[in-house]
Amino acid sequence: MNDEADSVLHSWCVPARWNAPTVVGGQGAWLHLEDGRRVLDMSSLAECSLLGHQHPKLVQAIQQQAAQLCFVTNQWGARVRAELAEELLEVSGLRGGRVFFTLAGADANENAIKVARLASGLPRGAVIARDRSYHGATFMGMALSGDARVQAFVDAQALGVHHVPPPYAYRCPYGTATPQACGAAAAQAVGAKIDELGTERTAAVIMEPNAGTNGIVPPDSFWPALRRATRERGVWLIADEVMSGFGRCGHWFAWQKHGPEHAPDLITCAKGLTGAAAPLGAVIVSATVYERIQHQMLGTGLTYCGHPLSCAAGLAAVRAYRDEGLIERSRRLGGWLFERLQRLQQRHAVIGDVRGGDGLFAIVELVADRGTRAPLAPWPQMPPALAALLQDAMAQGLSFAARGNLIILAPPLVIAEAELADAIDRLDALLSRHFPG
Numbered sequence: 001m002n003d004e005a006d007s008v009l010h011s012w013c014v015p016a017r018w019n020a021p022t023v024v025g026g027q028g029a030w031l032h033l034e035d036g037r038r039v040l041d042m043s044s045l046a047e048c049s050l051l052g053h054q055h056p057k058l059v060q061a062i063q064q065q066a067a068q069l070c071f072v073t074n075q076w077g078a079r080v081r082a083e084l085a086e087e088l089l090e091v092s093g094l095r096g097g098r099v100f101f102t103l104a105g106a107d108a109n110e111n112a113i114k115v116a117r118l119a120s121g122l123p124r125g126a127v128i129a130r131d132r133s134y135h136g137a138t139f140m141g142m143a144l145s146g147d148a149r150v151q152a153f154v155d156a157q158a159l160g161v162h163h164v165p166p167p168y169a170y171r172c173p174y175g176t177a178t179p180q181a182c183g184a185a186a187a188q189a190v191g192a193k194i195d196e197l198g199t200e201r202t203a204a205v206i207m208e209p210n211a212g213t214n215g216i217v218p219p220d221s222f223w224p225a226l227r228r229a230t231r232e233r234g235v236w237l238i239a240d241e242v243m244s245g246f247g248r249c250g251h252w253f254a255w256q257k258h259g260p261e262h263a264p265d266l267i268t269c270a271k272g273l274t275g276a277a278a279p280l281g282a283v284i285v286s287a288t289v290y291e292r293i294q295h296q297m298l299g300t301g302l303t304y305c306g307h308p309l310s311c312a313a314g315l316a317a318v319r320a321y322r323d324e325g326l327i328e329r330s331r332r333l334g335g336w337l338f339e340r341l342q343r344l345q346q347r348h349a350v351i352g353d354v355r356g357g358d359g360l361f362a363i364v365e366l367v368a369d370r371g372t373r374a375p376l377a378p379w380p381q382m383p384p385a386l387a388a389l390l391q392d393a394m395a396q397g398l399s400f401a402a403r404g405n406l407i408i409l410a411p412p413l414v415i416a417e418a419e420l421a422d423a424i425d426r427l428d429a430l431l432s433r434h435f436p437g
């Protein structure tokens, strides 16, 4: 029995079944366990440790900041907070805007909705999100998410949230014949939903430009069409880049793949913002949105908004991504990873679809029958053979993330090429063992 099981309630699990090893340290893509074993982290923990574990520049930045100024509320200025905000406005392409700091991703989304509603003059304006999305576990986060696990806990419509089906091309809810048609249909559905609710009642649309843990990677047609549909109707577009930001999808932010003309009005981020070395989220607000709110009361705040220790970690992280060329590295290794996974698909009938590959992020969807695309288990249940594969991998010192029928590959961007190649070779062997024939 692990010590923690006697005292801690853990997230997203059945408490009585929680049983995980204790981590005492790490280096690069490796986690070091209390019992002396090392585990190669193929998911960056919760897709957040993009710079690997114990990155020396992050550790040093936090130590130096702690020695100088641990904390001051954001009613006061802090040099490190201003420097990080300037960097974020620069890399996000939203120059002239402003940054509102939060503690994590869920509250970044909550506050993005508040800002968008304030900027639209609709304090309770409608918000459109999509089914099978994940935006966080606070109440508004749950309302925005199309996450079957928690839907019963919240009345999304009471909070002004409306959902549309996702651009899930492999199982297109719009019944289209090609991925690009599916992306276009999903964007069109958002436009139709705004028209149905009324442009004068709708404040914002919030979407993940690339995958979240839901495993849906929108076809390239989706984001540009979504941007057009929202712009034409004068509705703010919020890009939830909590998971996809900071190189995970091959760019600073995933939407940038589509060019600056398709910039969202607000961007939310967290996770990679500090490489998870300290808790921090942010809402990056465009200059246009800022102009609308600058003379209004911004009725929001968290005691620890823009905590200096976290901002120091964020500043060091942004500099590390840039100085170590990690965004380009993610793009290059992501292409390699995607190609390797496609080759695995040829060898393993259980792999129905492989998607992603814009950066070091890919989804492998397992199916019972490739011809009919019948899922191995109904979403969001995990098929027992996949659970066994994950256990077997852990016993070999290899940690993969998985949800439902999906294996989510999101290693730290600093993973060595040989480590990545070895992990995929071992995944190949694990698939043969757990899904023979």
Ligand SMILES: Cc1ncc(COP(=O)(O)O)c(C=O)c1O
Binding pocket: 046, 104, 105, 106, 107, 109, 134, 135, 136, 137, 208, 212, 213, 240, 241, 242, 243, 244, 270, 271
């Ligand atoms: C796309 C997306 N948005 C929001 C969140 C919530 O972030 P946090 O857990 O930091 O509140 C997550 C977390 O996984 C996420 O993937």
